[in-house]
Amino acid sequence: MEQFLDLYGFASVILHAVELVARTVLLGSVLFWVLLAVPLGRLLPPGDAGRLHAIARRTVILGGIASLAATFLLGLLGFGALQATLDLPSGALLGADFILFTGLDLLAMLVLLALALPREAPGRDRRLALGGAALLVLLAVTFGSHAIARTEGRAMLLASTALHQAGAAFWLGGLPCLIAALRLTPPSARRVGQRYSLLAAGGVGLILLGSAGFWFGFIGSVEAVYGTAYGSMAATKTIMLVLLLALGAMNYRLLHRMAPTPGGTLRLRRFIEAEMAIGIAVLAVAASLTSVPPAADLPDDRVTWAEITERFTPAWPRLTSPDHADLAIPALQAQLDAEWQQRQAAQRPQAFTPGEGLLPPRNATDIAWSEYNHHWAGIMVLLVGFAALLDATGRVKLARHWPLVFLGLAAFLLIRSDPEAWPLGDIGLLESLRDPEVVQHKLASLLVVAFAVSEWSVRLDLLRGRVRFVFPLAMLAGGVLLLAHTHAISNIKEAQLIELSHLPLALLAVVAGCARWTELRGPPELARVGRWLWPACLIGIGLLLLIYREA
Amino acid sequence: MSQLASPAHPILLLALLLALPVCGAGPAAAHAIVVTSEPTAGATLAAAPAQVSIRFNSRLDHERSRLLLIGADNAQTALAIAAEGDPVVLAAPLPPGLAPGAWRLRWQVLAIDGHITRGDIPFTLKAP
Numbered sequence: 001m002e003q004f005l006d007l008y009g010f011a012s013v014i015l016h017a018v019e020l021v022a023r024t025v026l027l028g029s030v031l032f033w034v035l036l037a038v039p040l041g042r043l044l045p046p047g048d049a050g051r052l053h054a055i056a057r058r059t060v061i062l063g064g065i066a067s068l069a070a071t072f073l074l075g076l077l078g079f080g081a082l083q084a085t086l087d088l089p090s091g092a093l094l095g096a097d098f099i100l101f102t103g104l105d106l107l108a109m110l111v112l113l114a115l116a117l118p119r120e121a122p123g124r125d126r127r128l129a130l131g132g133a134a135l136l137v138l139l140a141v142t143f144g145s146h147a148i149a150r151t152e153g154r155a156m157l158l159a160s161t162a163l164h165q166a167g168a169a170f171w172l173g174g175l176p177c178l179i180a181a182l183r184l185t186p187p188s189a190r191r192v193g194q195r196y197s198l199l200a201a202g203g204v205g206l207i208l209l210g211s212a213g214f215w216f217g218f219i220g221s222v223e224a225v226y227g228t229a230y231g232s233m234a235a236t237k238t239i240m241l242v243l244l245l246a247l248g249a250m251n252y253r254l255l256h257r258m259a260p261t262p263g264g265t266l267r268l269r270r271f272i273e274a275e276m277a278i279g280i281a282v283l284a285v286a287a288s289l290t291s292v293p294p295a296a297d298l299p300d301d302r303v304t305w306a307e308i309t310e311r312f313t314p315a316w317p318r319l320t321s322p323d324h325a326d327l328a329i330p331a332l333q334a335q336l337d338a339e340w341q342q343r344q345a346a347q348r349p350q351a352f353t354p355g356e357g358l359l360p361p362r363n364a365t366d367i368a369w370s371e372y373n374h375h376w377a378g379i380m381v382l383l384v385g386f387a388a389l390l391d392a393t394g395r396v397k398l399a400r401h402w403p404l405v406f407l408g409l410a411a412f413l414l415i416r417s418d419p420e421a422w423p424l425g426d427i428g429l430l431e432s433l434r435d436p437e438v439v440q441h442k443l444a445s446l447l448v449v450a451f452a453v454s455e456w457s458v459r460l461d462l463l464r465g466r467v468r469f470v471f472p473l474a475m476l477a478g479g480v481l482l483l484a485h486t487h488a489i490s491n492i493k494e495a496q497l498i499e500l501s502h503l504p505l506a507l508l509a510v511v512a513g514c515a516r517w518t519e520l521r522g523p524p525e526l527a528r529v530g531r532w533l534w535p536a537c538l539i540g541i542g543l544l545l546l547i548y549r550e551a
Numbered sequence: 552m553s554q555l556a557s558p559a560h561p562i563l564l565l566a567l568l569l570a571l572p573v574c575g576a577g578p579a580a581a582h583a584i585v586v587t588s589e590p591t592a593g594a595t596l597a598a599a600p601a602q603v604s605i606r607f608n609s610r611l612d613h614e615r616s617r618l619l620l621i622g623a624d625n626a627q628t629a630l631a632i633a634a635e636g637d638p639v640v641l642a643a644p645l646p647p648g649l650a651p652g653a654w655r656l657r658w659q660v661l662a663i664d665g666h667i668t669r670g671d672i673p674f675t676l677k678a679p
Binding site: 008078081082085086088092093095096097098099101102144145146147148149150151291293294297298 | 583584586608609610612614615617638639659661662663664665666667
């Protein structure tokens with residue numbers, strides 16, 4: 001049972017992110033179908049009109065199936081967690097509000113799927129029914145959101161939630177349909193794109209309206225933005241939305257200047273792919289946001305601006321390791337002891353989620369050890385970034401072997417990550433593998449080796465085809481996971497300061513992934529930009545690791 | 552103690568950036584947190600109160616929440632949660648005749664939005 005509860009926290013965030021992406025695509029593709037494909041189809045050549053209808057219908061069906069599965073699993077997970085912890089019959093648990101709203105959501109999605117099944121283009125009544133079922137999905141989700149649990153400003157927050165989610169559907173949810181529609185004949189593709197930009201502009205407006213409500217209801221002050229996990233995640237989401245807006249603006253310009261030729265849509269496709277990747281990252285942050293208490297509810301123990309500037313003021317990297325058997329550094333240890341006593345004296349009771357676990361106690365040597373690890377990792381990533389920049393010039397042949405630097409990083413991780421275990425500690429390798437953390441670390445080292453070897457082989461032209469995309473996809477996946485990772489439910493300053501160092505790492509990873517993807521996929525004028533951009537992002541990641549501190 | 556104690560640790564995360572992630576995200580937190588409580592965490596009381604109450608930041612599903620009283624010997628007693636009343640307060644009468652010593656209120660709440668949260672409120676009863 002405890003193992004299940006340990007899984008609960010992890011699985012709920014991941015499922016929530018998947019559910020959010022699937023539902024946004026489902027609602028967005030319904031809107032695309034009803035508001036764009038059908039009315040515009042009348043103005044397009046019959047072949048293109050049929051293909052546009054098929055694209056929208058297929059995306060609704062796929063989005064519906066994915067959304068159904070994720071929503072069902074999320075509901076099942078919550079039900080299972082309750083069943084594992086309460087002595088109540090299953091019938092009593094089924095009466096919980098969130099189960100009822102999950103049921104309503106599932107029912108509405110089943111109706112949507114049923115309405116999407118007939119192959120012929122939808123008539124007026126079927127379009128109205130599709131819109132109604134989509135609205136029901138939106139309402140079920142809104143009434144199952146955190147807004148419903150608030151005591152103050154509930155109506156405003158419910159409206160904000162609905163507007164925000166509808167806006168995401170209008171803007172981001174239709175992108176899979178749009179990118180598929182760009183394969184229509186160029187004149188039709190341009191008309192679809194131009195019409196879509198109107199939907200997207202409306203979506204941006206709805207998102208901004210919803211965000212205003214969230215600001216007043218959930219955040220409320222600038223101090224809450226950097227002082228709490230909720231605030232800093234919301235700020236990260238805002239930065240990504242600005243990136244999306246920039247991409248959207250470039251799309252708009254392209255759409256209205258695009259030559260009606262196959263080459264004209266290629267640049268647009270790259271921008272839309274980047275929009276989709278950043279959109280997924282935004283939704284991962286949104287999933288994370290729904291799992292932390294709003295900033296307004298955590299008025300105490302926030303990280304102050306002075307603490308942030310103190311922590312992030314660059315200091316000389318720790319390039320010598322503390323001795324494995326070393327004792328704590330007295331001054332730092334005294335400071336940590338004082339902080340610990342202060343936390344113990346705090347009156348506000350702590351709360352946690354099943355499976356959340358507790359931060360392990362650390363001493364000064366642990367911190368010095370960890371900072372040393374980060375700083376050397378930073379140096380290696382910097383090396384990779386600079387080597388990749390040199391490689392981009394095409395003048396230094398040796399630089400194309402930059403993936404091999406990652407082998408050094410893998411070896412470093414393997415040796416240093418678990419000092420109590422083999423090869424540094426007394427615990428043997430096999431024995432240490434009983435600890436899941438150790439398994440994760442060793443596996444991560446092996447994966448870095450696999451990544452380095454595959455990318456190196458690509459650089460040497462030994463491997464071709466889709467293996468080229470391992471690097472950008474890994475960067476994107478890493479960035480998204482970094483955005484959706486653990487958050488402390490209470491204001492734990494140490495966790496928040498680490499969070500603040502993670503968020504820019506994640507942003508840089510997402511941008512680097514998009515840039516490398518674009519470099520690989522072209523067109524040449526965009527590939528040239530991508531070739532310089534992703535090494536610059538790696539250099540940024542390296543610098544952030546170099547200034548990383550834990551005390 | 553592992554130096555990469557959490558999946559959120561930057562070096563491991565760096566590895567995740569560079570390799571297909573298998574470790575995934577860390578555990579999630581949830582919404583409902585304690586705003587105030589009677590007794591407060593860490594309180595030392597001269598006598599046991601007639602009832603305990605915990606105020607949260609979210610509306611609760613009282614029927615599907617739980618409150619346990621745990622003694623120094625780890626013996627657990629389920630407290631009867633009052634079903635009616637303030638939607639953000641978990642309240643329950645304490646059994647009479649609690650012995651002096653260390654006690655702990657272990658709560659688990661289901662917020663209306665479906666999030667489950669747990670926590671402990673330790674308090675001490677002084678000997679007369």
